[in-house]
Amino acid sequence: MQVIEDIVTDARSGSCREITLEQGARSCFSIPLTYDESVYGVLVVYGRSPAENWDTDILAEFGQTIAHTINAVETRSSFQADSVVELTLHSTAADTPLCRLAQAIDSKLEFEGLVSGTDDVATVFFTVPGVAPEQVVTAGKDVLGITEVTSLVERDDAPLFKARLSEPSLAGLVLNQNATVRSLRVDAGTATVVVDLPGSASVRTFVDSLAQEVPDLELLSRRTRTREPGATLQSTILERLTPRQQEVLQLAYRSGYFEMPRVQTGKELADHPSLAKRETTRQRRLIETSIREE
Known part of the structure; x- marks a missing residue:
């Protein structure tokens, strides 16, 4: 949030000082409308008196409420669409906790699910075929961005694990954009993810936004299909x-x-x-x- 306590004396008022004073404004509040990683714009509120010692927490909460509402409406519209766009994306330079773990154990990981905790620490579930569970748990202790790895089910084909992540993951970045992860395979140094994007969403905007966080991201395929x-x-x-x-x-x-x-x-x-x-x-x-x- 940016606060101009007095438009008369604050240099940031600049060229808009004269017109705002003519309209009777003396203070200005610029409130970002953000929810998770999404930015929906800025709400600008003017006051008729200088904003000395004003409590801006209410305005900040108001901005968060507006952003949360916009996100909820967008999410509802996305899920109600009859069609989705399936994208297959690949990166050879994804530096995420699961990629580091795959490199540490020299094996591939299969993503099973992610729960975004309200404490800003996500819990990710994944399987690792062909590697002893104790080896995965031990390796996870030294991987940057992973605070804990727990073995849940010891199966012969692919044991199931869960891990607590203190850094953003590829799956989390996808989910933050209201997309769905259909599958995610992480190998040593590579990551391939298949996502479902709402049919009304912009594929270019989605890919460009994701590419800002994931270097060397490549769109391998795209197809439209009916929602399951x-x-x-x-x-x-x-x-x-x-x-x-x-x-x-x-x-x-x-x-x-x-x-x-x-x-x-x-x-x-x-x-x-x-x-x-x-x-x-x-x-x-x-x-x-x-x-x-x-």
Whole structure:
């Protein structure tokens, strides 16, 4: 946010000083409309008196609320579209936590899902074929951008892991642009991702924006297809949940809580760092109970 407390004396008023004073304005607030990584514009508010000692927190929150609403409307429109554009993207220079882990263990990783935590630390789920689980967990301790790696299911073909990420991931960058990750394969030094983009979205804008974060990004293919059955129902259900509820539900699903036998218990989920570190013991028990009831 930029604040001009007094248009008369602030040099930033520049050429607009005369006309704003004629309209009776003495102060100016420029409020960015941002949500996650998206910027929707700037809201400019003028005041009739100098803005000395004004509380701007309310204006900042107002800007965030507007941006969140715009994002929600765009997301709803995207999910209600009948068609999607499937893009296959490839990079040989993606420097993300999972790429570093793939290089450390000299093996490929298959992305399974990502939960964007409300504590700005994402939890990613992935499989690693042909590598001992303890080797992956040990290697993850020394990888920049990964704070924790946990082995969830030890399968012969491809054990399932989850990791806490303190840096942006390729999947997270895609999700932040209201796209869906269909598949993501990370090999030593390379990453190939297939995404679903809403049919009304601009492919060029999406690719250019992603390329700013991922060097050497290459668009390999593009095709338009009909949205899969059930996608609209899923989006409708998620719209009724708060971000906090979505985080808990997705962590439970991705962590294997609903599988038989269960991969993780309700207590283990309630102790997850993104949930436990901000909750009291009583609140964690409520989280555990709500997961079990669902």
